[in-house]
Structure formats: C-alpha cells, structure tokens
Amino acid sequence: MYDLRTWRHVFKLDPNKEIDDLSLEKICESGTDCIMIGGTDGVTLENVLNLMARVRRYPVPCALEISNIDSISPGFDLYFIPTVLNSQDPNWIIGHHHQAIKEYGHFIDWKEMVVEGYCILNENSKVAKLTGAKTDLSLDDIEAYAVMAEKMLRLPVFYLEYSGTYGDPEVVQCVKEQLEESVLFYGGGITTAELAREVITHADVIVVGNVIYDNLQEALKTVKAAKEL
Numbered sequence: 001m002y003d004l005r006t007w008r009h010v011f012k013l014d015p016n017k018e019i020d021d022l023s024l025e026k027i028c029e030s031g032t033d034c035i036m037i038g039g040t041d042g043v044t045l046e047n048v049l050n051l052m053a054r055v056r057r058y059p060v061p062c063a064l065e066i067s068n069i070d071s072i073s074p075g076f077d078l079y080f081i082p083t084v085l086n087s088q089d090p091n092w093i094i095g096h097h098h099q100a101i102k103e104y105g106h107f108i109d110w111k112e113m114v115v116e117g118y119c120i121l122n123e124n125s126k127v128a129k130l131t132g133a134k135t136d137l138s139l140d141d142i143e144a145y146a147v148m149a150e151k152m153l154r155l156p157v158f159y160l161e162y163s164g165t166y167g168d169p170e171v172v173q174c175v176k177e178q179l180e181e182s183v184l185f186y187g188g189g190i191t192t193a194e195l196a197r198e199v200i201t202h203a204d205v206i207v208v209g210n211v212i213y214d215n216l217q218e219a220l221k222t223v224k225a226a227k228e229l
C-alpha cells in the first residue's frame, strides 16, 4: 500500500502539544511523505482523534505511532508499532504488544501495521526513561540491534532514536551499512535544513518532531533538504 522505501521525510506531531491551524496547514502541505501522530506522554484518545481529524483535511498520509493501547483509534492510513529493542523491560519489547493482540487481535488489519525496531540512544529523553532503555551502547551493540531487527526479526523499520538531541552521523552511516532490507529511520534533534541534509545522506528516512513547535520555518525547510538528495 505505502512503499516506505520511497519515503525520505516524516513530520511527527505530538498530540500533547498545541498547534494552530495555519501552522498545521503548512506542515501538511509541506511535501513531507507522512504525518506521524505520536509522543511519549500525555497521549490520549481525545487528543489523538482531535489531531487526526485536523490532519485529515489534507491529502498527506496520516499514521498513528502507537504509544499506549487506550489511544488507538481506527481511521489512520497506517499504524507504526514500536518495539524498543534496547529496553531492559520486556513490556516495551513485547509485553504491551502481547496484551493488545490478546485483547484486540481480531480487529487488527496487519496490512496497515508497520513494526519499528527502536534503538533509543539519548539517555535524557522521556522515551528512554519511560522504557528503561539501555543507552550506553557501543557501536557494535547498536549495529547488532540493527542486524537483529532485520535478519532475526525481519522488521520493516529500524529506528535510531535520539529524541530531543542530534545524534552521531557516523553511527547512522555504520548502521545503514548493516541493513539491506529494513528501512532506516533516524529521529532526533533535526533543527535545521543543514542537519537534515547531513543525516539524510546516511538514513533512509528522517523524522522531524520538536522543531515544528520551536521554529516552524526551519522545520519546513527540512522537507526540501531531505528530498533534494
């Protein structure tokens, strides 16, 4: 249905943050490949539905990145299901997923689900704290998670997550070299077109989040930067 291998850029909108109509219009009409709705905390069915309804006015694909069971709603084009490979708590690897499938398995259209193998690398991020991610990893450790995601688990997406801080482009390049099939998502600290341009030379898809709320003009420039490569 959607070929992630053709994507370069995703805007991640946090349902727990305010965005005015004009800013949302600019984001949705920016030429990004997808609007992903998701966040770590304060994600409720109400704020997810509200944001989905507003994004739905535009033709851009709209995806939900599932962070908790209670805020899952029908009506999205795609659902991204994170599994945090470097979490030290099995609930964030398979536990919540097991519970969701046990309760709602018969509703799931697996063609719409994209499982993302997360490797979280910013120890100070909310998501690292929430999931108990082991972030003091060597390059060998990170590469092994990438190979595990692709070869062992056959996940469509491997997600290098530096949420809130810009990561190391060399790490991104080394991880990219490990992957043949899984699409490499990079997210974290992309605050300028220049950083977008740098990291898209290593990752397949860049995910841009916080700068939408901090500096909309710069956020919009990351789309062209990602696509001009």
Ligand SMILES: CC(C)=CCC/C(C)=C/CC/C(C)=C/CC/C(C)=C/CC/C(C)=C/CC/C(C)=C/CC/C(C)=C/COP(=O)(O)OP(=O)(O)O
Residues within 6 Å of the ligand: 014, 038, 039, 040, 041, 065, 066, 067, 068, 069, 072, 073, 074, 075, 081, 082, 083, 084, 092, 093, 096, 097, 098, 100, 101, 104, 105, 107, 108, 109, 118, 125, 126, 127, 130, 131, 161, 163, 164, 209, 210
């Ligand atoms: C369509 C329909 C109604 C279907 C129903 C059937 C159904 C329930 C399908 C789902 C099946 C399934 C397997 C669900 C998984 C359930 C679940 C809760 C899994 C856990 C996911 C997980 C590991 C979450 C942890 C947090 C995480 C990785 C969130 C992703 C977003 C993220 C990294 C945000 C970063 O945070 P950010 O907002 O940038 O932080 P700041 O606020 O600091 O900026």
Ligand SMILES: O=P(O)(O)OC[C@@H](O)CO
Residues within 6 Å of the ligand: 012, 161, 162, 163, 164, 165, 186, 187, 188, 189, 190, 207, 208, 209, 210, 211
């Ligand atoms: O908010 P930023 O730091 O841009 O990170 C984007 C995304 O990877 C968060 O899940």
Ligand SMILES: [Mg+2]
Residues within 6 Å of the ligand: 014, 039, 209, 210
């Ligand atoms: Mg954020």
